[in-house]
Every structure is written in C-alpha cells, then in structure tokens.
Amino acid sequence: AVGDNLYHKSVINSGWRESGEPDYKEMYEYVRDAVQEADLAIVDQETVLTDNFAAASGYPRFSTPIQAADALVDTGFDVVYSATNHADDYGEESLLYTVNYWKTNYPDITLLGIHDSPEDADTIRIREVNGIRIAFLEYTYGTNSLGFEGDKSYLLDVFSDGSAKISEMIRRARNEADCVIFIAHWGLEDEPMPTEFEKQWAAFLMRQGVDVCIGGHPHNLQPYGFLSDNDGHRMLIFYSLGNFISNMDKMLELLEGMGCFTIQKTVQPDGSSSVEILDPVVRPMIMHFDYTRSYFRVYFLDDYSDELAQQHWLSLKGAFTLRHLQRKFEEIMSINVKPSTGATMLNVRQLWDGTLLDPQGNVVPRPDSESEFEYYYQMGIDIRNTNTDYDYTAGYQDGGSHG
Secondary structure (H helix, E strand, O other), rough: OOOOEEOOOOHHOOOOOOOOOOOOOOHHHOHHHHHHOOOOOOEEOOOOOEEOHHHHHHOOOOOOHHHHHHHHHOOOOOEEOOOOOOOOOOHHHHHHHHHHHHHHOOOOOOOOOEEOOOOHOOOOOEEEEEEEEEEEEEEEEEOOOOOOOOHHHHHHHHHHHHHHHHHHHHHHHHHHHHHEEEEEEOOOOOOOOOHHHHHHHHHHHHHHOOOHHHHHOOOOOOOOEEOOOOOOEEEEEEEEEEEEEEEOOHHHHHHEEEEEEEEEEOOOOOEEEEEEEEEEEEEEEEEEEEEEOOOOEEEEEOOOOOHHHHEEEHHHHHOOHHHHHHHHHHHHHHHOOOOOOOOOOOOHHHOOOEEEEEEOOOOEEHHHHHHHHHHOOOOOOOOOOOOOEEOOOOOOOOOOOOO
C-alpha cells in the first residue's frame, strides 16, 4: 500500500505530450516492479477526475486528468480509495464522474469510499487473492468543503457516520471475508505524530476485529506497529504512509513509504479458518523532482543517491542528502506511539484545519503531546538538527553536545 496520489498543477502540466494526450506513466517507473510483484496493491487517488485537461487544477481545489487513473492501473494497483478531504472539491457531479470513470473503464479495480447510489454504499468490497477473501472499508474525517449530507450522504464514507454504523459495516465485512482491511483518511497535515483522534479510532477498529488499518492524509510518514486486545486479536496499523505523488515542498512531505505485509490463512480440519498478519515493513521512498519542477519520479530510498539528491529542487533550500532522508525516516519510525484508552474522539467531527467539534458544535482541545516536536522535546532530543552525525533516538553518536 502507498499514500496520496496528489497531482498539483506542475505535476499535471508535466504530463502534457505533443500528441495532445497527457501521460503520467513514467512517474511510477522506478516503483512499478514492486507494485506489480505484490499480490494486491493499494493506493489513495486523493482527488476527483476530469476528462478536460484545461479544467484540471491543483491546490487548493483539485481536479486531476483521467490519465492519472490510467497510470495507476498501468503501474499495477488493484485497490483505489478516494474518500478524502478533496472528494467534494467540485461537488456531486465531479464525484459521480469519478466513480463512473473507474466503473466503466476499469471494472476490475476495487474502488473505495465514494459511491453513486445508496446500494453501492451499502455493499462490502471484497477481493479474493490466493484463496483469501479480503474485505475493504474506507472512511475520511471530513472534507474541505461542505460535504454531502441528508439524502446525499451515501456519496462519501465519513467517520461522522458514527461508531455504531462503522462497527456494523465491520461486522458484516468479517462475516463475508477472511480478513478486513480498513483505510482511514485522518490526522493532522505535516505531523508525524499520530493524533488522539487516530489513536482512539485505531483502538476502536482493533476491538471490532479489523486486521489491518492503513492511514493517510497527514502528507507525512507516521509510525506503524501492532495493537492487540485481551482476547489475542492483533491489528497491524500504519498510521500514515505519507504522500505518493505530489509537488509539496518540505522534506517530510516528500519522504514517504510503501507499507508491505503478508496475510497468512490457516484452515483447520473442521473447516474453520483464521488469518495472521506477518512481516510488516515500511519501505521508504522519496518523491523526486528537479529544479524545473517538470521532471517527477518516485524512488525507493534504497535506489536513491546523493547525486540525485543534489538535483532535487529541495537542495536549493538547504541540507538535502540521502543521509538526511535516512535519518529522518529512522526518527519517525522510532516514535513509540502510546495506545489510547479513550473514546471521546469517536463522535467528534474534524474540520479541514484540524479543529475538532463535539456533537454540540463545541471545540474539543487537542493534547500538547500530539506533536512530534513535543514528543522528542520531552526526551531531550532536537529533531530540527540537520547534522548527519545526529542520532534522533539517542542524541549525538559521539556523546558530545555539539552545542
């Protein structure tokens, strides 16, 4: 699984070809083999689609050429999720066009989170892979606009549907499949530390029997690990895999991950079965673009080099080396996320700017400990330090202060 496929205007323009038909397939060439080798590959198509290149737009209201969808399919993705804060950037018509494009042109792609009818919204998505039936659900915290309410609420799956509704969908998914994967569009932008909203919902999902939870939206990597209950059930949680394709301009927004894991099914002599999630890992990636912001490629960090880093647009803004990227990845992955035992966030609504509102419309304050800076500050570690000999988990390697 990978994160946000988010086409800003320069990314959109980079695909223009003299033939008059944009093409974005080359952007994925260095990760295509890994995607196609997976038995199942999942991606967030963050924005709605359009067949009018001239009308395609980037930040703040996104509309992405249909050729971006074509490129995702060519790369080898099987599951596409689109319940995001940008799902209603251009209203109902664009959302319905997007659903129709996927259904008409790629009926074998499993589309999550957006729907064209109440019946479609009520259907559990299931794929069978190597004899394992996998169910998928996806929800977003909300949208940047007004969203869809009343008799149009079926268009988009949102957490504010309520914990009871989501619990029922998970129950149905468990009854129909061997494994349940829940995808969550949540968190704070530009924050590597999972929020209380994320942690409370993650604990809730684990208790409902979800096997894997994949998070996105912060445009930053966040840690991953397992949550477990007293009955022995474990849920793998990737709090956020960051971006996938974008033109954002901060290092943390361009350092991203591919979440990988194995689903193992065991069938007993009596016919009963169980699944276990094994070998989870996040493979770090970097979104590369040059000084012209016209050449875009996503690389695995293992395939990246200092020579490429020197050609990156971010190298114009200061320290940007392969070692800095590796160190930052290590720092984020070393964050010890303390699970939440609360439930106060399960019925709140999150606005586009991260503000939380209770059912009565009152603002719900966030704990100070939700920031990565606060987490490391309490440990006496300066995460803003860019020296390559700085160990983000223990300070400087040589023990000096380097004050």
